[in-house]
Amino acid sequence: MFVFIIRRMLQMIPVVLGVILVVFLIMQMVPGDPAVLLAGESATKEQVAQLREQLGLNQPLYMQYFEYVKNVATGDLGTSVRSGRPVAEEIFTRLPVTVELAFWSIIVTTVLGLLAGIISATKQYSISDISIMIVALLGVSLPNFWLGLMLILGFAVNFQIFPVSGWGSFMHVVLPAITLGTAGAAIVARMTRSSMLEVISQDYIRTAKAKGVKQTYIVYKHALKNALIPVITVVGLQFGALLGGTVLTESVFAINGLGRLIIDAIRMRDLPVVQGSILVVSILFVIVNMFVDIAYRLLNKRVDLN
Amino acid sequence: MSQSAVQVKGEAKKGVLKRSSKVERWLHVYKQLKKNKMAVVGAWIVAFYFLVALLAPIIAPYDPLQIDLVNKLQGPSWEHWMGTDDKGRDILSRVIYGSQLSLAVGSVSVLIGAVLGVMLGLIAGYYGKLIDTVIMRFIDILLAFPGILLALAIISALGPSLINVMIAVGIFSVPTFARIVRGSMLSEKKKEYVDAIRALGASDFHIIVVHILPNIFSPIIVQGTLRLATAILTAAGLSFLGMGAQPPSPEWGAMLSDGRNFLWTAPHIATFPGLAIAFIVLGLNLFGDGLRDALDPRSKK
Amino acid sequence: MTEQEKILDVKDLKTYFYVDDEEIPAVDGVDFSINKGETLGIVGESGCGKSITSLSVMQLVPNPPGKIVGGEINFKGENLLQKTEDELRKIRGNEISMIFQEPMTSLNPVYTVGEQIAEAIRIHQKKGRKEAFKQAVKMLELVGIPSPEERAKQEPHQLSGGMRQRVVIAMALACNPELLIADEPTTALDVTIQAQILDLLKELQKEFNSAIMFITHDLGVVADTCDKVVVMYAGKVVEHTDVDSLFESPKHPYTRGLLNSIPRIDEDQEELEAIDGNVPSPTNRPKGCAFAPRCPFAQEICHEKTPDLEEVDQVKARCWIYTDQWQGENPIEEGGEVANVGS
Helix, strand or coil: HHHHHHHHHHHHHHHHHHHHHHHHHHHHHCCCCHHHHHHHHCCCCHHHHHHHHCCCCCHHHHHHHHHHHHHHHHCCCCCCCCCCCCCHHHHHHEEEEEHHHHHHHHHHHHHHHHHHHHHHHHHHHHHHHHHHHHHHHHHHHHHHHCCCCCCCHHHHHHCCCCCCCCCHHHHHHHHHHHHHHHHHHHHHHHHHHHHHHHCCCCHHHHHHHHHHHCHHHHHHHHHHHHHHHHHHHHHHHHHHHHHHHHHHHHCEEEEECHHHHHHHHHCCCCCCHHHHHHHHHHHHHHHHHHHHHHHHHHHHHHHHHH | HHHHHHHHHHHHHHHHHHHHHHHHHHHHHHHHHHHHHHHHHHHHHHHHHHHHHHHHHHHHHCCCCCCHHCCCCCCCCCCCCEEEECCCHHHHHHHHHHHHHHHHEEEEEHHHHHHHHHHHHHHHHHHHHHHHHHHHHHHHHCCCCCCCHHHHHHHHHHHCCCHHHHHHHHHHHHHHHHHHHHHHHHHHCCCCHHHHHCCCCCHHHHHHHHHHHHHHHHHHHHHHHHHHHHHHHHHHHHHCCCCCCCCCCCCCHHHHHHHHHHCCCCHHHHHHHHHHHHHHHHHHHHHHHHHHHCCCHHCCC | CHHEEEEEEEEEEEEEEEEEEEEEEEEEEEEEEEEEECCEEEECCCCCCCCHHHHHHHHCCCCCHHHHHHHEEECCCCEEHHHHHHHHHHEECCEEEECCCCCCCCCCCCHHHHHHHHHHHHHHCCHHHHHHHHHHHHHHHHHCCCHHHHHHHHHHHHHHHHHHHHHHHHHHHCCCCCEEEEEEECCCCCCCHHHHHHHHHHHHHHHHCCCEEEECCHHHHHHHHHHHEEEEEEEEEEEEEHHHHHCCCCCCHHHHHHHCCCCCCCCCCCCCCCCCCCCCCCCCCCCCCCHHCCCCCHHHHHHHHHCEEEEEECCCCCCCCHHCCCCCCCCCCCCCCCCCCCC
């Protein structure tokens, strides 16, 4: 197991390097000369040339990439064009907000999704099963930014239970977390249901029944632990969609997180900030994926055998 | 002459036989699909949207861009079924015209994603070894970008526009297609007929495109349908963020973005475009799920 | 045979399945009984309903699509079909327990085998976790697992197939059941391990004095382990006999066919004969005797009416040959060698 964790951590390195490469290449697609863009319209030719020298833009592409990787590794993500502050600093003042939002949303996704999925599976074809599956189907189809607006309309405008926007208290978290977590909850519910149904038809569940185990124990002790194994992977994937979704949710609820920083930076053409933020969120996702894999491995020991 | 004629005839016969068995297969799929009530509902929803998009100029009661400041911010009424927006434009007409944009953007980006993804998947699966490793690592890296961030990164470089949204969402769809096609290719290339054709001296390109591709088409179609739902959702999201369609374009996401400023006074502006997105995505999901069950009985219990 | 001796008495058991609006009579009026401490073999080809019969006794038939639609299952004089789920739960794994065919999948992969055995003990004997686990280790020792203490802490995937089946047996015997149902317990195992497991079962039966209901398609196993035998065909009992009569004078043509199709060491056989044709599908059973289409002796009446299970020389058989309706001579020689069935 220890060997597996070490190996899995080492596997992250090429992925992270690849992510940096892709971000780096995408930024190469920016039309126009970055030195001209940075120096501004009024700069003289000499000034532009000096800037190009300074930024290493006259070096071959692969050298620029190595330089960039080196900078990223040392925590230097460049300087914001707009504010003049280091990009890393801008990101890390915003990151905690986004992480908190993502945390509560993944709680909504897993808790709601698992509960709904279990109820659905144990009462297959009942009214509650059918209604849960219809709601889940809607949950997958609703655009989350629209759901956010509708929640604001319902619970912040019509019934003034929650604040319309902003961040700070627990009340601020509720609507954004529901907005961001619903689609994932729907997917987790569908996955949990099919996984539970599959497990319930397994031989070892019959063995447990033959032993005289109570129905509730059969569901929560014997079936659930096995059914969770494939669900973990789905939750991990949903976490990615969720991190991406923070961009929309933060925009809807005017939350000053990383997502909003990205959008503002794109609007202002503050490319170092865009580049840095996307990199940081992606690396966060790569790390989360590693933990998901390890959790999967811990629960599913049978993998060892094969 | 006679021998070659016989041969040609034989080939032609084979062709006909093959075709009729194919027709039968699709007929079977159609029958399976018809039995699945949810899939039928989905198909009707999708057909309805395409019809609306096609007939937009005929059925839309107003010009979607016609500003009428006298009648701005009106709620739903007999004149304006979905009300009017902050510039007095008829929301129903805008939603109707919006279906053209959303379906076009969705379809084009899925097409981009499918073409690139299928190509990568075919090559990786067919040649295996180093080529496979390189391509699939690249796909893994694309998948390491959470959700729509890859699309956002591309748009940040290319600049906000509907065209760039198509490219970005297209690239966002590449990994799904590549993975599915590679998987099908791996199982398909082991089959005997591939060896037989290769023994006849067919080129790799011929084998892949003429013989294998048609046999792995069904998972591609299923994925295409489901991806179209995601693409429409993503494209609308990007337009909502101001990264795609620009005002006064009647794009659903952009309309929603307009509507958020009037959530207090005229909530209908944001409500209807959202419903329009939700229903087409629902329809595509239902239809796609049904298609998968009909084409691949194994995926069902 | 008095009623007191009977531990299990199944009468006219009917278990049907309902698939796509179709009624499938998997078990169609089965009668048999088992006495205390006795081993009853239930024999038949796959699809004859023997496994469904065993699941019906435990009331573990998957529902839907399956349902017990009629009959009685009397266990120690009480009809199990009239018991509530709670009452049944107290019987399952305690008074009646079951060993399944597939040792590879019968154990829960995420719990240690010790825990899984201890669970039965905790449920039925109301013992604490530690005490139950200790007893589980003892059970593992009893079923011949070396270093049982370490094994008890392992998960199923760390054990071989034969070991797992021993674990399943330990689990089934943990509460000293009066009736043990073994559904092809050795089919999935290697031949050498098969023999070990059978010996183990016989030994344990002596020790615990349980009655065993042994489901198998292997007549060799029957000869080795059983006292009485029920032969099933197409959801019905065609012969209910003791093991000696089964091999010496099989009554039903189907039983004869089965015996002719196995190799025997004690007799010189020129060739083995398979029974022609297949078991009819449960959705499309022939009118009359279900075996008639494959039966070398079948007469007109066999294709028209189903015979009853009737007493013939102290055993029971379901065949027209033993009735007044039969035309001509009895084609099956009494008590002698197995007639050459077939051509």
